[in-house]
Structure formats: structure tokens, C-alpha cells
Amino acid sequence: MLRNIPENHPRARSLQIRELLVDGFKNGIIVEEGLIAHGRGEAFDYLISEKTTEQALRAMKSAVALMMLAKGPVISVNGNTACICAKEVVKLAEITRARIEVNLFYRTYEREVAIEKLLRENGTKNVYGVGSRASAEIPELMSNRRRVDPDGIYIADVVLVPLEDGDRTEALIKIGKKVIAIDLNPLSRTAQKASVTIVDNVVRAMPKMVELAKQFANLRKSKLQKLAYGFDNTKNLEKSLQYILQGMKSRD
Numbered sequence: 001m002l003r004n005i006p007e008n009h010p011r012a013r014s015l016q017i018r019e020l021l022v023d024g025f026k027n028g029i030i031v032e033e034g035l036i037a038h039g040r041g042e043a044f045d046y047l048i049s050e051k052t053t054e055q056a057l058r059a060m061k062s063a064v065a066l067m068m069l070a071k072g073p074v075i076s077v078n079g080n081t082a083c084i085c086a087k088e089v090v091k092l093a094e095i096t097r098a099r100i101e102v103n104l105f106y107r108t109y110e111r112e113v114a115i116e117k118l119l120r121e122n123g124t125k126n127v128y129g130v131g132s133r134a135s136a137e138i139p140e141l142m143s144n145r146r147r148v149d150p151d152g153i154y155i156a157d158v159v160l161v162p163l164e165d166g167d168r169t170e171a172l173i174k175i176g177k178k179v180i181a182i183d184l185n186p187l188s189r190t191a192q193k194a195s196v197t198i199v200d201n202v203v204r205a206m207p208k209m210v211e212l213a214k215q216f217a218n219l220r221k222s223k224l225q226k227l228a229y230g231f232d233n234t235k236n237l238e239k240s241l242q243y244i245l246q247g248m249k250s251r252d
């Protein structure tokens with residue numbers, strides 16, 4: 001798969017992810033805009049030294065606890081997420097008993113089916129939101145993301161949204177859902193509107209969340225509640241931004 005990327009290249013991992021995305025584009029999983037979106041993510045990742053911060057880890061703990069306490073958690077999957085972490089999406093869904101729903105901004109039936117196939121190849125049996133299954137609508141949302149599965153996002157109490165544009169999070173919050181976002185940009189509308197924002201790269205956050213979910217499987221409900229609700233997302237975002245600013249200042 002790797003085209004001329006030496007293992008010891010200082011940016012090997014980052015270049016490998018780019019290759020995955022380019023292949024995903026060629027296979028019809030992601031759109032041109034997804035490549036651009038990834039570039040924006042990379043720029044923010046650079047500002048946190050491409051590492052998971054303490055703050056992001058705290059947010060992940062709250063997020064995983066929320067998913068484990070939820071009655072009907074759903075992981076929403078778009079092109080980029082499917083392309084770079086389908087395996088972890090399936091694992092996290094399995095441990096947290098979450099449903100997996102395909103929800104695309106640039107929705108085409110061909111892309112939905114390609115993403116469903118990829119998720120199935122990674123071990124899931126049920127994929128929600130594909131084709132005519134997305135027959136319900138999120139009110140007040142004009143984009144294609146409004147179309148959701150009546151047995152998935154529509155009835156979910158907690159929705160994990162790894163990496164997307166900001167139109168939907170606000171609409172989901174308005175209809176009473178808790179939204180967990182993974183977004184490298186702490187200033188994005190999704191990041192600002194979510195109930196819990198994990199400011200990290202999905203390629204690092206998703207495997208870590210799988211690990212946490214395994215660890216939390218035997219925790220008492222009261223402990224999970226403490227982790228889930230004892231978390232302030234406004235402070236989280238402030239600290240995440242401060243981290244970026246401090247990092248920039250220390251290079252003066």
C-alpha cells in the first residue's frame with residue numbers, strides 16, 4: 001500500500017494517513033472536500049504536536065462513560081472517518097453497544113453503499129442510515145445530513161460525531177441529544193456546540209476510546225456517572241485553546 005514512504009521518515013504516520021485518504025477517494029469512499037477537510041485538521045494537529053493532550057484524554061473519558069451509560073448510543077460515520085478508522089468504529093460500537101449509522105454531507109447512494117461495505121468488512125453486521133433506511137429528518141437542518149435512520153440517530157440519546165462540518169451538532173443538541181465531537185479545531189462550530197469535544201485526531205482518539213471502553217466495562221454506574229457528567233466542555237475548550245497558544249508562545 002505504501003508508495004515510497006520510508007519507515008523512518010519523520011512524518012511517516014502522517015503521510016500514511018494521507019495515502020489512506022487518497023485511496024479512499026479513488027475507491028469512492030471520500031469526496032474531494034474530504035481531502036481538503038483533512039488538510040485543515042492536519043494544520044491544527046501540528047499545533048498540538050500531533051499528540052493526544054491530557055485535556056483530550058479527559059474528554060475521551062467523559063465521552064466513553066456517556067456512551068456506556070446511554071440507552072441508545074449511535075456512532076455517526078462519514079467518508080473520512082470510514083476511511084481512516086473503520087476498524088475502531090466497529091470495535092467501539094461493539095463494546096459500548098452503539099449502532100453505526102452512515103450520515104453524509106455529500107450524500108450519494110454509491111458512497112453510502114461503499115462505506116457500508118467497508119464497515120461490514122471490518123466486522124459489523126448492521127449498518128444504519130443507508131438508502132431508504134434514512135427516512136426520518138432532523139428538524140431545522142437544511143443539508144443532506146438531516147436525513148437519518150428512524151432506528152438510529154433519530155432515536156439516539158448520545159451521538160458520537162467524529163469529524164464533520166458544523167451544521168448538524170447544533171440541530172441534534174436542540175432536539176435533546178448529547179453530542180460527542182472529535183475535532184482537531186477547538187474553534188469550529190461543531191467543537192463549540194457539542195456536549196463533549198475531543199480535540200484530537202480521530203486516528204489517535206478512536207483507538208484510545210476503544211481501550212478506555214474496555215477498561216470501563218467493569219466500572220460501577222456511579223463511577224461512570226462521575227466521569228460522564230463531571231466534565232465542563234466550556235473549560236475543556238478554553239484549556240485546549242490555551243494549550244495551542246502556550247505551545248506557540250514557547251517557540252518565540
Ligand code: PTJ
Nearest residue numbers: 033034037041078079104105106164165183184185201202
Ligand atoms: O463524507 P461527507 O460527505 O460527510 O463529508 C465530510 C467532510 C469532512 C467533507 C465535511 O464534513 C466537511 O466539509 O467538513 P469540514 O467543514 O471541513 O470540517 C471538518 C472538521 O474536521 C474541521 O474542523 C477539521 O479541523 C476537522 N478534522 C479534519 N481531519 C480531522 C479532523 N478532526 C479530527 N481528526 C482528523 N483526522
